[in-house]
Structures are given as C-alpha cells and as structure tokens.
Amino acid sequence: MPKIDILALIHSRYHSFTNTEKKVADYILENTKSVIYMSITDLADICDVGESSIFRFCKTLKLRGYQEFKIALANNNTLEYEMPQLSSKITMQDTIDELSSKILATTVNALTETHNLININDVSEAVDMIIKGDRIHFFGVGASLMTALDAKNKFMRITNKTECSIDSHLQIMSASLMTKNEVAVLISYSGSTKDTIEVAKVAKERGANIISITRFAKSPLTSYSDITLLCGANEGPLQGGSLSAKISQLYLLDLLYTEYFKRTNKESSNNKASTANAVIEKML
Numbered sequence: 001m002p003k004i005d006i007l008a009l010i011h012s013r014y015h016s017f018t019n020t021e022k023k024v025a026d027y028i029l030e031n032t033k034s035v036i037y038m039s040i041t042d043l044a045d046i047c048d049v050g051e052s053s054i055f056r057f058c059k060t061l062k063l064r065g066y067q068e069f070k071i072a073l074a075n076n077n078t079l080e081y082e083m084p085q086l087s088s089k090i091t092m093q094d095t096i097d098e099l100s101s102k103i104l105a106t107t108v109n110a111l112t113e114t115h116n117l118i119n120i121n122d123v124s125e126a127v128d129m130i131i132k133g134d135r136i137h138f139f140g141v142g143a144s145l146m147t148a149l150d151a152k153n154k155f156m157r158i159t160n161k162t163e164c165s166i167d168s169h170l171q172i173m174s175a176s177l178m179t180k181n182e183v184a185v186l187i188s189y190s191g192s193t194k195d196t197i198e199v200a201k202v203a204k205e206r207g208a209n210i211i212s213i214t215r216f217a218k219s220p221l222t223s224y225s226d227i228t229l230l231c232g233a234n235e236g237p238l239q240g241g242s243l244s245a246k247i248s249q250l251y252l253l254d255l256l257y258t259e260y261f262k263r264t265n266k267e268s269s270n271n272k273a274s275t276a277n278a279v280i281e282k283m284l
Contacts, residue, residue: 006072007032009061017060020049024057028073036074037234039190039216040066051220066192110244113232114251126227127259129209133183137203138164139171140187141195147187147246151253157275158261158268168195175199180207188212189231189245191219200224213249 010025017025024047028035035043043066044051058069090102130136136155140148145166152164165171172195178184184203188196191214203210204224212225215233222228231248261268 041218110233117230144187175202178208191221
C-alpha cells in the first residue's frame with residue numbers, strides 16, 4: 001500500500017463527512033497515537049457509533065477496511081521520528097545496548113500487564129473445560145497459527161486429545177464437525193481476523209465450548225467466546241507477529257498447561273514420560 005498522509009486526507013474531506021463520520025474523525029485527530037492500538041470495537045465504543053460506521057468511514061477514505069486505515073495511520077509522518085514497525089520507543093539513533101534494554105522492557109511490560117489482566121476464575125473454568133473435553137482444537141491464522149502449533153506441541157506431551165490444523169479450509173472443516181463435548185481454543189491478537197471469527201461462529205453453532213486468547217475484551221471474536229483470556233501486549237498495525245504479543249499468549253497457554261498438569265497429575269505424568277521416551281532415539 002502506498003504511503004498516504006491519512007491525517008491530511010481526513011482534514012481535506014472533513015466537510016463532506018456525515019455527522020457520524022465527523023464524530024469518528026474528531027476522535028482520531030485528537031488521539032492519533034492511541035487509535036493505532038485500538039480494535040475496531042474499541043474505537044466504535046469510544047465514539048459511540050457502530051462498528052459498521054467505522055468501516056464506512058474507512059471506505060469513505062478509499063481504504064479497504066480498518067486494518068488498512070491503521071497501517072496508514074502508523075505510517076503517517078507525525079510519527080516520522082519513531083519506528084512504528086518496531087516500537088514507538090525505539091529510534092534510529094539507538095545503540096545495540098539501548099535496543100537490548102528497550103526490547104527487554106517491552107517484553108517484561110507485556111508479561112506484567114498480561115499477569116494483571118488474569119481472571120483466576122476464568123482460568124480455572126477454562127482448565128475444567130479442557131479436562132472434561134473429548135478433544136481440544138487449537139485455532140489461529142498467520143502469526144497466531146504459530147502460537148496455536150506451540151500449544152498443540154506442549155499439550156500433546158501430556159494428552160492425546162489435541163488438534164491443530166494449519167490450513168484455514170481444514171480449520172473450518174474441523175470446526176464444522178465439533179460437538180458440545182469438545183473445546184476450541186482460538187488465538188487472535190486483534191480478535192478481528194475473518195478466518196478465526198468464522199471458525200468461532202461455526203464451532204459455536206455446533207455447541208462447542210470456546211476459549212479465546214486475544215488482546216481486546218470487546219471484539220468480534222469475543223462475542224462467540226465462553227471464556228476470554230486477555231494478553232497485555234500492545235501491537236501496532238506494522239508490528240504484526242511481534243514477539244511481545246506472542247510471549248504474552250504463550251504465557252497464558254503455559255498457565256493453562258501447568259494447571260491442567262496439576263489437576264491430572266497421574267495421567268499427565270505417565271503421558272509425559274511416554275512421549276519423552278518415544279523421542280529418546282531421535283537424540284544423541
């Protein structure tokens with residue numbers, strides 16, 4: 001996408017906007033940097049308009065949707081002295097030592113915020129779902145698929161009831177065959193990924209239990225979720241797949257895994273020994 005001065009474009013078209021679009025434009029112009037980290041649901045709520053109004057606002061600007069709008073906003077020249085594709089705290093002048101410290105601080109902050117967002121009852125209920133479920137399906141696309149595969153790799157060492165399809169077509173087919181005794185764990189930073197939302201919708205229609213791991217408490221994904229676990233990393237539109245977001249998601253998955261192991265200690269211990277012995281010959 002060619003870089004455009006999105007703020008200048010908003011100013012130039014402001015008088016042609018509807019009253020609703022002007023309300024959205026006013027908030028964006030006054031809160032440019034914070035909007036970069038908002039979901040479409042968050043922006044709609046704070047502007048007191050519908051999500052469809054935000055989408056129409058983006059289309060009025062000749063953009064394909066909200067994500068393209070956020071990319072244009074992050075690329076805007078008001079951030080010319082920062083590196084939004086990395087972090088708003090990292091600059092071109094940073095030394096390796098400074099980069100090391102800033103990346104460490106970002107990671108620690110993401111984990112700390114995730115820890116502070118944890119609802120103990122939700123985690124406990126999620127583990128109960130996973131223990132009682134006949135199958136556990138981990139879903140994600142893009143960078144979140146890598147996290148879902150990590151989750152399958154971890155849980156399959158202690159239980160034989162995990163699944164993770166790597167193709168979006170296979171994922172939706174898998175969801176269409178789920179039952180009320182199965183659990184779908186859906187991972188999406190934004191909670192607005194079309195493929196993941198469609199999987200959630202189909203799994204919900206089948207009566208499956210749904211656990212979502214996402215950044216935003218209000219998003220299209222969470223509307224289908226029985227339990228939502230929030231990760232605390234801020235990721236701009238040019239930072240897709242950032243490690244701080246991934247680490248936050250893995251932290252939550254590790255919490256689910258460890259509590260699952262505790263509650264099924266005998267079975268999990270035996271299974272872990274079996275899977276460990278199975279790969280011994282693969283190592284020197």
